[in-house]
Amino acid sequence: QTKRNAITDDYEVRTEKLGAGINGPVYACFDRQTGQKCALKIIKDSAKARREVNLHKKASECPYIVHVIEIYENKHSKQRCLLIVMEYMAGGELFNRIKRIGVEGSFTERQAASIVHSICKAVQYLHSLNIAHRDLKPENLLFTSNDEGAALKLTDFGFAKECSDSVKTLHSPCYTSYYVAPEVLSKQSYDKSCDIWGLGVITYIVLCGYPPFYSLHNAPINGPMSPEMKRKIRAGEYRFPDSDWNTVSREAKDLIRAMLTVEPESRPTIEEVLQSTWLSKFAEKVPNTSLNTPAVLVEQSEQWTDVGAAIRETNAYNRMLSVES
C-alpha cells in the first residue's frame, strides 16, 4: 500500500522535468535496486489529490493506461505530498511522435485509426469501471518507446471522477420510489459522454493536425475561452475543409460527426464507438492514404499553444457542462 518512508531511500530523483501536470510536476527517477528508470509525479496532498491517486491506481492494470508502480506519502518542507511512481514512457507525447513519423515517412489514416483505437480501449476500460477521465488531450497520451510497435497509453487522472450510469440515489435505502420525479430517474451522468466528445476532438486533430473548434484570433495560453469559440462548440459548428479532408475516408468523418454530437445523451457510448466501421476493422479496412497531419503540426507548433489552449478550454467547457447537466 502507500509507503511512508522517504522516496529518496528507494529512488534517485532527477531534477530533469518530464512535464508539468495539472496537479504537479513530473520528474524522471531511478530505482536504486534495479536501476529501472521511472516517472515521478508529485502532488500536494488534498482530497482531490487522493482521488487522482486512487482512480489512477484502480485503472493502472489496463494495458492502455500508464502503469502506477507505487505511491509514497512524504512531507516536503512541511507540506504533505503524494508521490506517484509510474512506468517511464520513453516515447514521449502523442504529437511529438506524429511529427517524427511525418519527418521519417508518411503518416497514414490507418496509423491514425490505430492510435484512436488505443485511446478508445483506455476509455472503454475506464467507463467499464464507471470512471470518467474528463481531460482527454494529446499531452496526456504517451508512447512506451520510439519503436514502431510502441504502445500508446493514457495518463493524468487529475480531473477523473467516478460516475454511475444513473444517479446514486436510485439505490440508497432512504429512497421512496412513490415520490421520485421523472427527471431524477432518467438523469444520466454526462461525465462519460464528455470523454466521447474529447475523443472526437482528438480524432479530428490526428487526421488533419488542427482542432475542430478554435478562435481565429490568438487565444491566450491560459486565458478565458473566446465567446466566438464557445458559440461554435455549443452549436457544434465545425467543418472538414476540403483541402485537408477530401482524401480522408467517409467512415472516419461519420465517426467524428457522431462523437461531436452536441447533445450529450445522443452521443455514442464507447462500446458503440469501438463497434464503428472505422475502428472495428481498421487494421485491414482503413485506407493507407497519407495525411497532412505531421506537416500541419510542425507548421502550427508555434501556434500550438493556441490549439493546446483550445483543447484545454474545450475539455474544461465539457466538464462544466457535464456538472451542469
Ligand SMILES: O=C(Nc1cc(-c2cc3c([nH]2)[C@]2(CCCNC2)CNC3=O)ccn1)c1cccc(C(F)(F)F)c1
Ligand atoms: O514525458 C515523458 N515520459 C513520461 C511522462 C509521464 C507523465 C505522466 C504525466 C505527465 N507525463 C504529464 C506531463 C505534462 C503533460 N501531461 C502529462 C502530466 N500528468 C501525468 O500524469 C509518465 C511517464 N513517462 C518523456 C519521455 C521521453 C522523452 C520525452 C520527450 F519526448 F518529451 F522528450 C518525454
